[in-house]
Every structure is written in structure tokens, then in C-alpha cells.
Amino acid sequence: MTSSHPVGAARVVAAVVTFNRIALLRELVDRLREVPGLAEILVVDNASTDGTGDWLAAQAGVGGTPVVGRTLADNLGGAGGFDTGLRWAVDRDADLVWLMDDDGLPDVDTLSRLLEFEGQLDFWGPAVVDKDAPERLVFPIRLPNSARVLTSTTELAAAAPDGLLRDVVIPFNGVLVTRELVERIGSVRAELFIWGDDHEYRLRAERAGARIGTVVDTVVRHPSVGELGTPTLGGTYNHSDSDLKHYCMARNNLLNLAEYRSKLHALAFVAKTVWFYTFTKPSLARLRLSFSAFAAAVRGDFTGHRRFLA
Known part of the structure; x- marks a missing residue:
């Protein structure tokens, strides 16, 4: 129109x-x-x-x-x-x-x-x-x-x-x-x-x-949102204590990088995530959640975040 x-x-x-x-x-x-x-x-x-x-x-x-x-x-x-x-x-x-x-x-x-x-x-x-x-x-x-x-x-x-x-x-x-x-x-x-x-x-x-x-x-x-990244590897990582926010960040960021940058950039983000939750802020649960989000991104599945909604 x-x-x-x-x-x-x-x-x-x-x-x-x-x-x-x-x-x-x-x-x-x-x-x-x-x-x-x-x-x-x-x-x-x-x-x-x-x-x-x-x-x-x-x-x-x-x-x-x-x-x-x-x-x-x-x-x-x-x-x-x-x-x-x-x-x-x-x-x-x-x-x-x-x-x-x-x-x-x-x-x-x-x-x-x-x-x-x-x-x-x-x-x-x-x-x-x-x-x-x-x-x-x-x-x-x-x-x-x-x-x-x-x-x-x-x-x-x-x-x-x-x-x-x-x-x-x-x-x-x-x-x-x-x-x-x-x-x-x-x-x-x-x-x-x-x-x-x-x-x-x-x-x-x-x-x-x-x-x-x-x-x-x-x-x-x-309103202030505080620091937007946690220092790691000479840069920052977008860590959130919220499982919902992290799941959506991991899934959506991987999609955006693959679509608008390159598959290499997407793989680098996966590697950075693994490093962050292995060495910077160790968390096996968060690593599992991250890979769940990455798998959803690859499948084109946009339903996984719903389990975190009240």
C-alpha cells in the first residue's frame, strides 16, 4: 500500500x-x-x-x-x-x-x-x-x-x-x-x-x-544496563545469568553471524562460548544450554526458548 x-x-x-x-x-x-x-x-x-x-x-x-x-x-x-x-x-x-x-x-x-x-x-x-x-x-x-x-x-x-x-x-x-x-x-x-x-x-x-x-x-x-560484556580472551562475552536470555543470545547470534558475516565467524563464536564457560566462568550446565541453542539454530527451531517462560 x-x-x-x-x-x-x-x-x-x-x-x-x-x-x-x-x-x-x-x-x-x-x-x-x-x-x-x-x-x-x-x-x-x-x-x-x-x-x-x-x-x-x-x-x-x-x-x-x-x-x-x-x-x-x-x-x-x-x-x-x-x-x-x-x-x-x-x-x-x-x-x-x-x-x-x-x-x-x-x-x-x-x-x-x-x-x-x-x-x-x-x-x-x-x-x-x-x-x-x-x-x-x-x-x-x-x-x-x-x-x-x-x-x-x-x-x-x-x-x-x-x-x-x-x-x-x-x-x-x-x-x-x-x-x-x-x-x-x-x-x-x-x-x-x-x-x-x-x-x-x-x-x-x-x-x-x-x-x-x-x-x-x-x-x-x-536506564543504565550496566556492563554489556564480561572480559574474556582480550575482549568481552555477552554473559547473562538468565537462561532465557543466554539461550536466545546463543541461538540468534549464531544465526546472524552465519547469515551476515560467514560460517567462520559463526564457528569462532562457538569456540569463544566454549572457552568462556570452560575457563572464564566454568559451567557445564551453561555449556549444555549453549549447545542446545546452537543445535536449534542449525535446525531452524525457534521453540526452545519457550521452556524458560513463566
């Missing part, structure tokens, strides 16, 4: 994914209602049990930017939620979809600053900063074709003196996606559930020649 909106009058729809974080969701929706130029706010509720569904139903009569909720029958994870939200927004005639989790908080002018690049980019977003220490990037950025990693807004600004860091974006934290790109490459891979679905979408967009970027003086404020 091709949009009928004229150039310069894009219909921008926010698509928010939430799960059992009603306090954060209410704060985010209140903020989004203050954002000028937003046509409507779509909220995908991943079968929350904290009253989110009832609260969303009550938003129908609230004035201002319309809020429309959809509560899923089952928890489909971030991947399934963003797949639902992205398709839903396009079905509702969005020219641009503004994707975000419930724990991010854009500034009121974030959207207007991002829209300054409309027509120049296909998949772009703000810097994601620590809400309690806004000079710090929540998700460090590795510069394209470089070993250099940026951890602060000062470093980010210095790396992009014209205000745009090209070929880098942190999905799905306040990113804009064009309708045309969605029609060209499809939606998010729902079967990935969590971990790596956002990275896979960026890689797919990149492979399709999408124009990607981060607008460095524009922010979404996000």
Missing part, C-alpha cells in the same frame, strides 16, 4: 512495545503526548499481567494524541512485539514508524530533530543516553570499519562533526523507519523472541542499501 500523504507532511506513528512495566509505560505515553507532529501512539502489550491492558483500554477517551493498545494473547518477546507494531503502523498508513521500548524516554524535541533528516535517511535514530548520567551512552557504539568504541556523548559528537554518524543506529530505541524500507525488506523476525532481533533488522537494512544514521545531538534517555 503506497501512502497518499504529500512530501513534507509525513504521517508519523509511534509503535511502543511493553511488558509488565506499567509505570514506565505511563511515563512514556505522557511524554509522547507532548511530542508535536505525532499522529498516533500504538502500544503493543506482550500479554502483561500488571494491569497494562486495562490501562490501555481506558486511554480511548483521553484527549490529545490518540493512544491505541493491542494486548497479545501470548508474550512474543521484543521481536514479536516490534513485528506486530511495525506491521500495525504501516497498516494504519504510517509514512514513518517511530519504534521504541517502554523503558526509553525521548525528549519532547527528539522527533522534530530526527525529522530534519527526512528524505535523507531510511533508518535512523537518536543517541541513547543514561537517564541518570546523560553524558554516558547506554549502548557503546563501535565505529564502522574500526576497532574504536564510543562510550560518551562527547566522543560521539567528535566522531560526527556534521551532527550525523552515518551507518550506525541503535534499534529499537526511538528509531524512525520509513514505510518504503519496511515494504522493501519486511518486518522484524518475530521468531527470534529476544536478543539480536534489532541487530538482524539493521543488518538486513544495511544489506539492502538503506541509508542509516544516528543524529548525535538528539537523545532518548534510558
Whole structure:
């Protein structure tokens, strides 16, 4: 379906994914209602049990930017939620979809600053900063074709003196996606559930020649996630104490490496996992879980994570 909106009058729809974080969701929706130029706010509720569904139903009569909720029958994870939200927004005639989790908080002018690049980019977003220490990037950025990693807004600004860091974006934290790109490459891979679905979408967009970027003086404020990797072999490994997160990370990372890098990169990841749980953080149980995830990836089986859901 091709949009009928004229150039310069894009219909921008926010698509928010939430799960059992009603306090954060209410704060985010209140903020989004203050954002000028937003046509409507779509909220995908991943079968929350904290009253989110009832609260969303009550938003129908609230004035201002319309809020429309959809509560899923089952928890489909971030991947399934963003797949639902992205398709839903396009079905509702969005020219641009503004994707975000419930724990991010854009500034009121974030959207207007991002829209300054409309027509120049296909998949772009703000810097994601620590809400309690806004000079710090929540998700460090590795510069394209470089070993250099940026951890602060000062470093980010210095790396992009014209205000745009090209070929880098942190999905799905306040990113804009064009309708045309969605029609060209499809939606998010729902079967990935969590971990790596956002990275896979960026890689797919990149492979399709999408124009990607981060607008460095524009922010979404996000709670700190701590250190994202455990030191090992002169680098880091994405260890999590959660069996669910580790299983999805191992399965999905192997798939992404094999698809977008090479089988050699995928095998190197398997070797790194074996080293990590043999020497860095020894755990026979975690080695077994890792190989269960790797086998599922090879088979194309996306059901194994369900045993870890409450």
C-alpha cells in the first residue's frame, strides 16, 4: 500500500512495545503526548499481567494524541512485539514508524530533530543516553570499519562533526523507519523472541542499501544496563545469568553471524562460548544450554526458548 500523504507532511506513528512495566509505560505515553507532529501512539502489550491492558483500554477517551493498545494473547518477546507494531503502523498508513521500548524516554524535541533528516535517511535514530548520567551512552557504539568504541556523548559528537554518524543506529530505541524500507525488506523476525532481533533488522537494512544514521545531538534517555560484556580472551562475552536470555543470545547470534558475516565467524563464536564457560566462568550446565541453542539454530527451531517462560 503506497501512502497518499504529500512530501513534507509525513504521517508519523509511534509503535511502543511493553511488558509488565506499567509505570514506565505511563511515563512514556505522557511524554509522547507532548511530542508535536505525532499522529498516533500504538502500544503493543506482550500479554502483561500488571494491569497494562486495562490501562490501555481506558486511554480511548483521553484527549490529545490518540493512544491505541493491542494486548497479545501470548508474550512474543521484543521481536514479536516490534513485528506486530511495525506491521500495525504501516497498516494504519504510517509514512514513518517511530519504534521504541517502554523503558526509553525521548525528549519532547527528539522527533522534530530526527525529522530534519527526512528524505535523507531510511533508518535512523537518536543517541541513547543514561537517564541518570546523560553524558554516558547506554549502548557503546563501535565505529564502522574500526576497532574504536564510543562510550560518551562527547566522543560521539567528535566522531560526527556534521551532527550525523552515518551507518550506525541503535534499534529499537526511538528509531524512525520509513514505510518504503519496511515494504522493501519486511518486518522484524518475530521468531527470534529476544536478543539480536534489532541487530538482524539493521543488518538486513544495511544489506539492502538503506541509508542509516544516528543524529548525535538528539537523545532518548534510558536506564543504565550496566556492563554489556564480561572480559574474556582480550575482549568481552555477552554473559547473562538468565537462561532465557543466554539461550536466545546463543541461538540468534549464531544465526546472524552465519547469515551476515560467514560460517567462520559463526564457528569462532562457538569456540569463544566454549572457552568462556570452560575457563572464564566454568559451567557445564551453561555449556549444555549453549549447545542446545546452537543445535536449534542449525535446525531452524525457534521453540526452545519457550521452556524458560513463566
